[in-house]
Amino acid sequence: MLPELGQFSLILAFCLSILLGSLPIVGASTNNLLWMSLARPLAAGIFVFLAISILILTYAFATDDFSVQFVAQHSNSLLPTRYKLTAVWGGHEGSFLLWTFMLSGWMLAVAIFSKSMPLDFVARVLGVLGMLCVGYILFMLATSNPFDRIVPLPPADGADLNSALQDFGFIIHPPTLYMGYVGFSVVFAFAIAALLSGRLDAAWARWSRPWANVAWAILTIGIALGSWWAYYELGWGGWWAWDPVENPPLITWLFGTALIHSLAVTEKRGVFKSWTVLLAILAFSGSLLGTFITRSGLLTSVHAFASDPGRGVFILAILGISVGGSLLLFALRAPLMKSEFGFEPLSREIFLLANNVLLVVAAASVFLGTLFPMVYQALTDDLISIGPPYFNAIFVPLMGILVVLLGIGPITRWKKTSLVFLTSQLSKVAMLSVVLGVVIPLVIVLRFSFAATITIVLAAWILLSMLRDIKNKTANKPDLRSGLKALSGSYYGMQLAHIGVVVMMIGVALTSSFSAEKSVLLAPGESIDLGDYQFQFNGTLPVSGPNYIGDEATFIVTKAGNPVTELHPQRRLYLASGTPSTEMAIDAGILRDIFITLGEVKENGAWSMTIYIKPFIRWVWLGAILMACGGMLAAADKRYRRLRSRSEEKAVNSGRAGLRTAT
Amino acid sequence: MKNLRFYIPVSVFAVLAVVMWRGLYLDPKELPSMLIDKPLPAFALTTVEGAAITQQDLPQQVFLLNVWGSYCLPCLIEHPTLMRLAEAGEIPVVGVNYRDQQELALRWLDDNGNPFAFSILDEDGRFGIDLGVYGAPETYLVDAEGVIRFRHVSVLDEQVWAEKFVPAIAELRRESN
Amino acid sequence: MLIAIAIAGISLMPIGFAQVDTFAFDTPEQQQRFRQLSNDLRCPMCQNTNLTGSSGGVAEDLRREIHRMIMAGMTNQEIEQFMFERYGDFIFYRPRLRAETILLWFGPLLFLIIGGGVAFGISRRAKVVNAEHGAPLSADEQTRLHELLHKK
Numbered sequence: 001m002l003p004e005l006g007q008f009s010l011i012l013a014f015c016l017s018i019l020l021g022s023l024p025i026v027g028a029s030t031n032n033l034l035w036m037s038l039a040r041p042l043a044a045g046i047f048v049f050l051a052i053s054i055l056i057l058t059y060a061f062a063t064d065d066f067s068v069q070f071v072a073q074h075s076n077s078l079l080p081t082r083y084k085l086t087a088v089w090g091g092h093e094g095s096f097l098l099w100t101f102m103l104s105g106w107m108l109a110v111a112i113f114s115k116s117m118p119l120d121f122v123a124r125v126l127g128v129l130g131m132l133c134v135g136y137i138l139f140m141l142a143t144s145n146p147f148d149r150i151v152p153l154p155p156a157d158g159a160d161l162n163s164a165l166q167d168f169g170f171i172i173h174p175p176t177l178y179m180g181y182v183g184f185s186v187v188f189a190f191a192i193a194a195l196l197s198g199r200l201d202a203a204w205a206r207w208s209r210p211w212a213n214v215a216w217a218i219l220t221i222g223i224a225l226g227s228w229w230a231y232y233e234l235g236w237g238g239w240w241a242w243d244p245v246e247n248p249p250l251i252t253w254l255f256g257t258a259l260i261h262s263l264a265v266t267e268k269r270g271v272f273k274s275w276t277v278l279l280a281i282l283a284f285s286g287s288l289l290g291t292f293i294t295r296s297g298l299l300t301s302v303h304a305f306a307s308d309p310g311r312g313v314f315i316l317a318i319l320g321i322s323v324g325g326s327l328l329l330f331a332l333r334a335p336l337m338k339s340e341f342g343f344e345p346l347s348r349e350i351f352l353l354a355n356n357v358l359l360v361v362a363a364a365s366v367f368l369g370t371l372f373p374m375v376y377q378a379l380t381d382d383l384i385s386i387g388p389p390y391f392n393a394i395f396v397p398l399m400g401i402l403v404v405l406l407g408i409g410p411i412t413r414w415k416k417t418s419l420v421f422l423t424s425q426l427s428k429v430a431m432l433s434v435v436l437g438v439v440i441p442l443v444i445v446l447r448f449s450f451a452a453t454i455t456i457v458l459a460a461w462i463l464l465s466m467l468r469d470i471k472n473k474t475a476n477k478p479d480l481r482s483g484l485k486a487l488s489g490s491y492y493g494m495q496l497a498h499i500g501v502v503v504m505m506i507g508v509a510l511t512s513s514f515s516a517e518k519s520v521l522l523a524p525g526e527s528i529d530l531g532d533y534q535f536q537f538n539g540t541l542p543v544s545g546p547n548y549i550g551d552e553a554t555f556i557v558t559k560a561g562n563p564v565t566e567l568h569p570q571r572r573l574y575l576a577s578g579t580p581s582t583e584m585a586i587d588a589g590i591l592r593d594i595f596i597t598l599g600e601v602k603e604n605g606a607w608s609m610t611i612y613i614k615p616f617i618r619w620v621w622l623g624a625i626l627m628a629c630g631g632m633l634a635a636a637d638k639r640y641r642r643l644r645s646r647s648e649e650k651a652v653n654s655g656r657a658g659l660r661t662a663t
Numbered sequence: 664m665k666n667l668r669f670y671i672p673v674s675v676f677a678v679l680a681v682v683m684w685r686g687l688y689l690d691p692k693e694l695p696s697m698l699i700d701k702p703l704p705a706f707a708l709t710t711v712e713g714a715a716i717t718q719q720d721l722p723q724q725v726f727l728l729n730v731w732g733s734y735c736l737p738c739l740i741e742h743p744t745l746m747r748l749a750e751a752g753e754i755p756v757v758g759v760n761y762r763d764q765q766e767l768a769l770r771w772l773d774d775n776g777n778p779f780a781f782s783i784l785d786e787d788g789r790f791g792i793d794l795g796v797y798g799a800p801e802t803y804l805v806d807a808e809g810v811i812r813f814r815h816v817s818v819l820d821e822q823v824w825a826e827k828f829v830p831a832i833a834e835l836r837r838e839s840n
Numbered sequence: 841m842l843i844a845i846a847i848a849g850i851s852l853m854p855i856g857f858a859q860v861d862t863f864a865f866d867t868p869e870q871q872q873r874f875r876q877l878s879n880d881l882r883c884p885m886c887q888n889t890n891l892t893g894s895s896g897g898v899a900e901d902l903r904r905e906i907h908r909m910i911m912a913g914m915t916n917q918e919i920e921q922f923m924f925e926r927y928g929d930f931i932f933y934r935p936r937l938r939a940e941t942i943l944l945w946f947g948p949l950l951f952l953i954i955g956g957g958v959a960f961g962i963s964r965r966a967k968v969v970n971a972e973h974g975a976p977l978s979a980d981e982q983t984r985l986h987e988l989l990h991k992k
Contacts, residue, residue, distance in 0.1 A: 236892050238879075243888055271966070278672060285676075298686050312687045320680050327673035335666040342970025345963050353962065357955035365948035371679075372944050374686040380940060383692055385882045387890065387933025394948045415970070421983055476989060517875065519862045599862060608862035694884060697928045762901070788901040795926040797884035797898050 003068050006056035007147040010097075013049035013104075014137040016042050020130025024123035025196070036123035040111040043126050046133055047104040054101045057146050058088050067154035070094055070146045076160035078546070082171065087161045089174045092295055092311075093146035098175065099291065100136040102182040103129065110186055110211075117207055124193035125186075132185060135318040143311050163574070163581075169229025177222030181249060181287045183215025184256060188284035191277040192326055195333040200277065205267035210635040212263055212280075213493075216256045217631030223249050224624035235584045235597045237515060237612050239620060242391040244299035245290070247370045252286030254363035258356040259283050260631070265352050269414060270341055272349075274334035275356070281330060285323040286363070292319055299374060344416040351409035358402045365394045400458075403505060406498060407461040411469050425468055433460035451513035459502045466495055493634025497627045504623025510616040517613070523606040531613045533594065534558045540607065548572045550583075553598050553607065557587065569598040569609070593617050696803075696814040697795050703728075703809050704793035711760050711768045711782040721809060722780070725835050726755040727828075728803040729779070729819070730791065732763040733771035735799040741819045742775055748824075749778035754832065758782030761791045761799050804828060806835050861900075863907040870910050877906050877919060880933050890933060 020042040027035025057070070061084045066072040074090040089095040107129045114122045140146070190208045194200040226246065231239040240246070259279040266276045293299055296312025343349040369386045376384050411425055437457030441449045473491075474483025518530045524539030536558070540551040550572035557564040570583035586595040592615045599608030698704075707717050729745060731738040749756050758779035760768045765784060772782075785791055794803070797816075804813035813831050815823060865871045875892070881902070883894035891899050891906075902923070909919045923931050935941050 234893055238893065241888075274669070281672075292683070296687060298683060309687045313684070316680065316684055316687070324673060324676055324680065327676050331666075331669040331673050334669050339966075339969075342966040342968065342972070343963075344967060344970060349966070350959075350963055353959050357952075357959050361948060361951040361955050364951045368944065368947050368951075371682070371686075374689065375682060376940065377689055377692060378682075378685055383694060383928070383930045384935050384941070385930050385933050386935055386944070387880070387882065389880050389934030390944075393934075398948070398952075418983060421986060424983075518871070519864075521862045521864075610861075694930055695928065697924070697926055762897075787904075788898065789905075791898070792901055792905060792926060795928075797927070 002056050003060055003065070003147040003149060006053045006060075007141075007145065009049045009052040009056065010137060010141060010145075010147075013046050013053070014134065014141060016045045016049065017130050017133035017137055020046065021127055021134045022130075023127075024130075025127035028120040028123045028127070028197070031120075033119070036119050039123045039126040039130075042130065043104070043107040043111040046130070047108040050097075050101045050104045054088065054097055057094060057097065058085055061085060061087055064158075066156070066158050067149050068146075069148045069150045072150060072155050072158045074161050075158040077157050079158075079161055080166070083161055083166050086171045087165075090161050090165055090170070093140070093144045093148075095174060095178075096136070096140060096144055096291075096295070097146050099178050099182060100133065100140065102175075102178045103133060103136065103185060105179075106183055106186050107133075110189075114207075121193050121197065121204075121207075124196050125189040128189040128192045129185060132322065135322065139311075139314050139318065143308075143314055164233065167229070167233065169225065169233065173222065173225040173229050176218060176225055177249060180215055180217070180219025180222045181252060181290065183211070183218055184252060184280075184283045184287055186215060187212040187259065187280045188326070191280035192329065194277060194337075195326075195329050198333060198336055200266075200273045200337045202267055202270060205263050205276070206639075208280075209260070209263045209267060210637075212256070212260050213631045213635035216253070216260055217628040217635070219249065219253055219256060220624050220628040220631065223253060224621045224628075227624075228621050231617070232584070232586060235582060235595075236610075237517070237595075237614050237617075239617065240388075242366075242369070242388050244370050245294050247366050248286055248290030248293055251363045251366050251370075252283050252290065254359045254366070255279055255283035255286055258359040258363075261352050261355050261359075265349055269343070269349060271339040271343070272353075273337040273339055274330070277334060277337075278330060279356070279360075281323065281326045282360075282363075284326075285319070288315070288319045288323060289367075291315055293370075299370070341415075343414070346412070346417050346419060346422070348409065348412040348414045348417065351405055351412050354405055355402065355409065358398050358405075362395055362398045365398070366391065369394070399505075403458050403462065403501070406501065407458075407465040410494070410498070411465055411472075425472075426465060429461065429464040429468055432464055433457045436460045449513070451509060455506055455509040459506055462498060462502050466498065470495075488639065489637035490634045490639070493630045493632070493637065495630070496633055497630025500623045500626030500628075500630055502623070503619050503626055507616045507619025507621075507623055511614050511620065514615045515613065515617075517610055519608070519610045521602065521606045521608050523604065526606075528611065530611050532559050533564065533613065535596070535611055537607070537609075540601075543570060543572075545572075548574045551598075551601070553596075553609075555585075555596055557594060565594070567594070567596050569596045571598045571600070588618060590618060591616065693816040694795075694797060696811070698811045699813070701811060703805060703811060704790070706783070706790050706793070708790060709784050711758075711765060711772070711784045714781070716781070716783060718809065721757060721805070722755040724755065724807050725832055725839075726757055726805055728757050728759060728805055730759045730761045730794070730796050730799050730801040730803075731782075732761050732799045733767040734763065737818045738800045739775065741800055742778070744819055744821055744824060745778035746776050749780075755780050759785055759790065759794075759796075761785050761796060762788045804831055804835070807839050861903055861907075863903075865907075865910070873916060874903075874906060874910055877910075877916065878903055881906075881923060882931050882933050884927050884931060 020039065023035040024039035024042075026032070027038070057068075059065075060068045060071050061075050062081070064071075064075070064077050064084075066075075070091060070093050071087075074087045074094070075084055079087070087094070089098045107126060110122070110125060110129070114125075117125075187208050190204065190211065194204050226249075227239045230241065231237070259276065262272050262276040262279050265272045292312065292315045295308070296315060297308060298312060369391055373384055373386055376382065407429070408422065408426065412422065434457055437453040437455075437460060438448075440456050441447070441452040445452070470484075470487075473487060474480055477483035477486060516531050518528065520528050522528060522537040524537060527534055527536040529535070534557070536556040538554040538556060540553045543550050543552040550570050552568050552570045555567040555569075557567060565587040567585040567587060569585040571580065572583060573580050582597050582599070584595050584597040586593055592613055595612050595614075597610050597612075599610070601607050703718055703721070705718050707715075710716050727748070745756055748754060756778050758781070760782045763786065765786070768782065768784070772779075783790065788796075794801075800816075800818065802815045802819045803811050804815075806812050812835060813827070815827060819828075863874065865874065878891040881891045883889050883891055883897075883899040883902075885898050886894050889899075891903055894900075905922070906919060909922065914922075920932070929936065935944060937945055
C-alpha cells in the first residue's frame with residue numbers, strides 16, 4: 001500500500017510541477033499577480049510530496065519490503081541498518097529520486113529566502129525550476145519508477161547492496177555531491193529569469209552571488225568526499241582517476257568557479273553580463289551532462305549505473321530542451337544586455353577575464369577528453385583510451401598559469417591598474433617567494449628538489465601577495481585590529497578560498513612527487529624500512545566477521561626508534577561470494593599518510609604486502625574544505641542581508657515598474 | 664551581423680547533442696584483435712593431456728582455437744556448440760586452457776565432454792597474453808597457414824556460428840583452393 | 841566535523857580492490873618505472889581501471905610481464921610496444937599522437953588560443969568604451985592616489 005502512495009505522491013508532485021512550470025512564468029509576462037503568487041506555495045508543495053516519496057522509499061528499505069523491486073535489487077535483510085536507509089541512492093531509480101528531491105529542496109530555499117526580490121523575478125525563477133521538475137519526474141514515472149513492485153511473488157530476500165558501497169563514504173558522498181550539483185540549477189534559473197525579463201543589473205548579480213557561492217561550496221565538498229572515498233577504497237594511493245563519471249562534476253565545478261568570479265565583476269562593474277549568463281547555463285548543463293553519462297551507458301566507467309539507451313534518449317531530450325532552449329534564448333536575448341562600462345588592458349577585470357578563460361578552457365578540455373573515445377569509435381570503429389596521463393598533461397599547466405595569476409589578480413584595481421603600481425607591490429613578494437622556494441626544501445629535506453621549490457615559490461607568491469593586499473587595505477586605519485574588522489566577509493571569504501587553493505596545490509604537488517611505496521615478502525618477525533620509518537611485522541591472527549573470515553596482521557611502525565603507530569591490515573574471504581578482499585590499514589596524519597595492504601600468505605609463512613607513504617595527501621581535501629568555507633563565508637556577507645529592508649522597498653517599486661514594461 | 668556570435672553556443676550544443684545521440688546507439692564493442700592477419704605466436708608448451716606441443720603441431724587446415732577455463736561459466740554455455748562442431752567433424756577445434764589448473768581442466772573435460780582435438784595448457788596465461796586474450800571465452804579462426812583471420816569474444820553460440828564463422832570459413836576455404 | 845575527519849582521518853577499514861603483488865626490484869628507479877607503467881596502462885578486461893587498480897585476471901599477468909621486462913632490461917618504449925602488439929591503442933591511457941588524435945592533443949591549445957583571442961577582443965572593446973567615458977587616471981596619478989590613500 002505504501003509504495004503505491006509513494007508513487008501517487010510522485011504523481012502529485014508532477015502535477016504541481018506542471019502548474020509551477022507554466023502559470024507563474026506566464027503570469028510574470030502578463031502581470032497576473034495571482035499566477036505569480038502561486039509560485040512559492042507550489043514550490044513548497046512539490047517539496048512536500050517529493051519528501052513524502054523519498055521517505056516512503058526509505059521506509060520500504062527500513063522494513064525490508066522486498067516486494068518493491070528497487071529494494072529487492074539493492075538491499076538484504078542482513079544489511080546493517082545505516083546502509084539499508086542509504087541504499088535509497090544505491091541504484092539508478094532511487095538516486096534519481098534523491099536528485100529530484102534535492103532540486104525541490106533548493107526550490108523551497110529560493111521560495112523562502114527571496115523576500116528581497118520582486119515577485120515577477122521569483123515567479124520566473126521558480127517557474128524554470130518547476131519546468132526542470134516536470135522533466136525529471138516524468139522521466140521517473142515513465143522509465144525509472146523506484147516504486148515498481150515485483151509481481152506475483154516477491155523474493156524472500158534481496159540481492160544486497162554492492163559490497164563496494166557498504167562504506168561510510170557511500171553515506172555522505174552522493175547526497176553532498178547531488179546537493180551541490182543540483183544547486184547550480186538555481187543560478188541557472190536566475191539567469192533564465194534575467195533573459196526572460198530582459199533585465200540584468202547589479203541587483204540581479206547581488207541576488208545570484210550567494211546562491212552560486214553556496215552551490216559551488218557544497219559541490220567542492222561533494223567532489224572532495226568522492227576523492228577521499230576513492231583514496232581509501234582503492235588501496236593504492238590514487239585519489240582522482242579522471243573517470244568519465246568523475247569528470248562532469250569537475251567540469252561543472254570549473255564552470256562554476258568561473259561563474260562566481262564573473263558574477264563578482266558583473267555585480268561590481270556591470271560588465272560581462274551576457275558572459276555571466278552563459279556561464280550559468282554552462283555550469284547547469286554540466287550537471288545534466290553528468291546525469292546523462294552516468295545513466296545512459298554512453299561511456300564506460302566503474303561508476304556507471306546499468307546502461308539503457310532508452311533512458312539515455314529521455315535524458316538527452318531533457319538536456320536538449322533545457323540547455324538547447326536556454327542557449328537559444330541566450331542567442332535571442334543576450335545581445336540586448338549592454339555593458340555600459342569599460343576597462344583598461346591592465347585591470348582587475350582583465351585578470352578575472354583571464355581566470356575565466358583558463359577555467360573554461362580547462363572545462364572544455366576535460367569535456368573533450370571525456371567524450372573523445374566515443375567520437376573516435378563512431379568515426380573509426382576502433383577503440384582508444386584516454387586517462388590520467390592525458391588529463392594531467394593538459395590540466396596541470398592550465399592550473400599552473402592560473403595559480404601564477406592568482407598572486408597578481410587580487411591586488412589589481414578595478415578599471416585601471418598601472419604597471420608601475422603592480423611592480424612596486426609585487427617585486428619584493430616575487431623575490432621573497434623565490435628565496436623561500438629554494439631555502440625551505442633545503443632546510444627540511446636537506447636536498448634540492450625542483451618540484452618542492454616550484455610548489456613553495458607558487459604558494460609563497462600567493463600568500464605573500466595576499467598579506468601585501470591585507471596590509472594595503474588596513475593601512476589607513478588607526479590600528480591593525482580595526483583595519484581587519486573593517487574588511488568584509490566577502491573579502492575574507494575570497495582570501496580563505498584562495499588559501500584553500502594554495503593548500504590543495506601543495507598537497508597535489510608534494511604527494512605526486514614524493515609518494516613512496518614498497519612491495520615486499522615478509523615473514524613474521526621481519527622488518528623493513530621505507531622513508532624515515534621502520535615497519536616491524538609481528539605476524540597474523542585469525543579474524544572473522546558476520547559474513548567473512550580472514551587474517552589480521554600486526555605492524556609496529558617506528559621512526560628513529562620512537563613508536564609512531566600500530567597498523568592492522570586484514571585479508572578477508574567473504575563466505576557468500578567466495579571472493580577475497582584486502583582491507584588496508586591507514587595511519588592518517590596531517591603531514592603524511594602511511595598505509596599497508598596485505599597480500600597473500602606464501603607456503604613458507606611469509607606474507608606479501610605493500611607499504612605506502614603519501615606525504616601531504618590530506619592537504620588535497622583540506623584545501624577543498626578551506627575553499628568551501630571561503631565560499632560559504634563570502635555568501636554570508638552582511639551586505640546580502642543588510643540592504644534587504646532598503647532594497648526590499650526599492651525592489652518592490654522596480655518590480656512594479658518591471659511589471660509594466662516586461663515583455 | 665553583429666549578433667551572430669551569440670548563436671555560437673547553441674550551434675555547438677546542437678552538434679554535441681547529435682554526437683551524443685549517435686553515441687548512445689554505438690554497440691558496446693569488444694576489443695579488436697591486434698593479431699588479425701598475423702601468424703599465431705610461437706610457443707613451446709604441453710597439452711592438458713600431458714604431451715609436449717609447439718605451433719608446428721597445430722592442424723594444417725582452417726581450425727578454431729578456443730580459449731576456455733574450468734572456472735568460466737560462459738564457456739560451459741558455449742560448450743554444446745563446440746561439441747556439435749567436433750562431432751560433425753566440419754572443423755578441428757583446438758583448446759587453450761587459460762589460467763587454469765591441469766587437474767581441474769581434465770575433470771571439467773571428463774564431466775562435460777571434450778570437443779577439443781587437444782588443449783594447450785597455459786597455466787600462467789603467457790600464451791594468452793601473446794594472443795591478446797583478455798578473458799575467456801574467446802575463439803580464434805586460424806587459416807591453413809597458421810594465420811589468425813578472425814576473433815570472437817564471449818559466448819560462441821549457434822547464432823554467432825552461423826552469422827560470423829560460417830561465411831568466414833567458406834571464404835578462407837575458397838581462398839586456399 | 842568534516843575537518844576532523846579529514847585531518848585526524850578515521851582509520852577506517854575499507855574494502856580494497858588492489859591486488860598486492862610482490863615484485864622485487866634491484867633499484868628504486870625500477871620500482872618507480874613499474875609503478876608508472878602499471879598506472880598508465882589500462883586493464884583490458886575491466887570497466888575503466890589501470891593495471892594497478894585491477895585484481896586478478898589478465899591485469900595480474902600483465903603486471904608480471906612488466907616486471908619481467910623491466911628486469912630483463914627493456915626500455916619503457918619496448919614494453920609499450922609489447923603491449924601495443926597484443927592489445928592495441930586501448931591499453932594506453934595516454935593516447936598516442938597520430939593523425940586521428942591531433943585534435944585531441946592540440947584541442948586544448950586551440951581552445952586557449954580562441955579564448956585568448958576572445959579575451960583580447962573584449963579588452964580592446966572595453967578600452968574603447970572606457971575612452972569614451974573619459975580618461976582614467978594616468979600611471980603617475982594612480983601611484984599618487986595610492987600614496988595619498990595609504991599615508992599614515
